[in-house]
Amino acid sequence: MRIRNGLAVVLIAALAPWGAAADELYDPIAIFLTWQADPLTTMTIDWHTEGEDRPVIVHYRTAGEGPWRSTGGDTREFPFSERLIHRVELTGLEPGTRYEFRFGADSEIYQFETMPENLVDPLRIAIGGDVRHEKEWMDRTNRVAMDYDPHFVVWLGDLAYADEDPRLNYRWYEFFDSIKETLITDDGLVTPIVVMLGNHEVVWLPRLERNDGLHYAEEHGWENHDAIWFYELFAFPKEPGYGTLDFGDYLSLIILNTDHGEPIEGRQTEWLEEQLAARQDIPHVFPMFHVPTFPSVRDWDTWGSVDVREHWMPLFDEYSVRFVYEAHDHAYKRTEPIRGLRVDDRGTVYIGDGAWGVSERDVHPADETWFLRESKSVRHFILTTLQGQHQHHLMVDEHGNHIDEYPEGLTRMQIGD
Ligand SMILES: [Fe+2]
Incomplete structure (x- = not known):
């Protein structure tokens, strides 16, 4: 119950x-x-x-x-x-x-x-993943993001690093403290958040067993589930951890689950195809998930990435998806436009890689890595601005410096902001 x-x-x-x-x-x-x-x-x-x-x-x-x-x-x-x-x-x-x-x-x-x-006026979204290693880092990126007056914030998994461990509940408390202290304006306007699962939202069964979590899970009807905190704490996405948010007829966020209690292949992939097929007239359709298709830090053959490339990437190609958001690697990256595993001007740009409030990792150098256009070891968020059919993505580090922009060289003035 x-x-x-x-x-x-x-x-x-x-x-x-x-x-x-x-x-x-x-x-x-x-x-x-x-x-x-x-x-x-x-x-x-x-x-x-x-x-x-x-x-x-x-x-x-x-x-x-x-x-x-x-x-x-x-x-x-x-x-x-x-x-x-x-x-x-x-x-x-x-x-x-x-x-x-x-x-x-x-x-x-x-x-x-x-x-x-509608998108007559610009809509601004602050997006990033891997959120609270240290509350101080999360606070800082939150505050810089709020300087841009986003309509809402999207976090791409690995939220509090509480790891489904009761002893780490204080990390959730810090996560929610940070939201209350930094995502509410002085006049009381609360900035909504959209969240999804990362690997740190999933229970690790041996640990759950050790700390009496299994007993709790059985008592609460959770014996077949492995993201107890996530599904209690957040109303969306519900089990099994994927879903679409449609903003009128102009924007769809397709939130996916990269094997955090739900396999990439199988029913989720079938669902993804249905979602993309049904939204071909929507100007802004953004698949978003935790484990990157093209990792900027981890190996090419790392867990999760292989499955995403095998099962979801062909659908992004088929439905000409413009932009995909991903995380998990604790760095900044933007890929070349990619289609059929080759650089192609008609291809999809994958952007990530999850460093909102975590320690940064060393990246594969962009000039030596065929799929990377940009890579940086830096905490940041992505400010996506939508207006009419136009998209603009400005990447900002935790100190407010602009570290990248896509399309390259397009200023925010050109889209009316
Ligand atoms: Fe992760």
């Missing part, structure tokens, strides 16, 4: 003291936004509590206007923690609109924006 009913939550929470001073605004210990469905008209709000007795309800309205509406949600356990995870999905919202929300009349008020109906 993964979702606890409201009564059980109230009973448990009622045992704990509620100690907030009367004049203090209520503010949960963790808060973040994501989507499970249409980002133009929905928003999923997650918040965490510890020993508090409050109803799981979000009050919301168009910013500064009209009566408050309210929607209830559900509560689940944060594995091996005193924390509870509360989740409410708001639906039926207006596109391109700022809303405000709160957790009760005595609560801090936060804001969010639904995604726009």
Whole structure:
């Protein structure tokens, strides 16, 4: 039983003291936004509590206007923690609109924006992987990314490095602290995140066995699953860890699972083909996943990469995918356009390689590696800007320096920003 009913939550929470001073605004210990469905008209709000007795309800309205509406949600356990995870999905919202929300009349008020109906104005996405080796590094890249006012952030797996180990829960706490401290603007606007699985979100069974995790997994109906924390902590993608987010008729994020509890080949590959086939009229279709097709640090024949090249790359070729995001290698890389395992102007550009907030690794030199156009050992994020049919990708390091740009030499001014 993964979702606890409201009564059980109230009973448990009622045992704990509620100690907030009367004049203090209520503010949960963790808060973040994501989507499970249409980002133009929905928003999923997650918040965490510890020993508090409050109803799981979000009050919301168009910013500064009209009566408050309210929607209830559900509560689940944060594995091996005193924390509870509360989740409410708001639906039926207006596109391109700022809303405000709160957790009760005595609560801090936060804001969010639904995604726009079209790409008349630029849409900015900050993208990267391998997020929290050190909170300080994650904080720094978050802050630089926020300087560019992204509509949302995408993290390509290896989020907190908590490794499905109860002793490492503090890393998740730091991860959510960083979000609360750096992805919310001074006026309370919360930047949504989209996440996916990496190898550090997957349980390592011998370790789980040692720390009594198997007992926990069986009790909670998890005996056949190996990403317990991920699926409790994040509403999307649901098991088996892949899914598509469609932004109107202009953008689709196809989020894939590079063998983190779900094989690359087989039903996921069949699903990927269906997703690509159904979106040939969408101008911006981005497959994104953790283990790179073309590794900038690891060997060519490394685990995962071989399967991605064998099963997914032919589909990227067939459906003329322009851009693929990947991670895992703790460096920056941009490939040449590649089609049929050769450099080809009509090919797909693969960009990565996951160094948002982790220690950097030495890269294969781009000038000696046939598939690499750029490679750098540097923490960074990718700022993807979309407007109409145009894409622009600006790569920025943790100190705000521009380290690469694609298409090369195109300035941001040319796409109207
Ligand atoms: Fe990884």
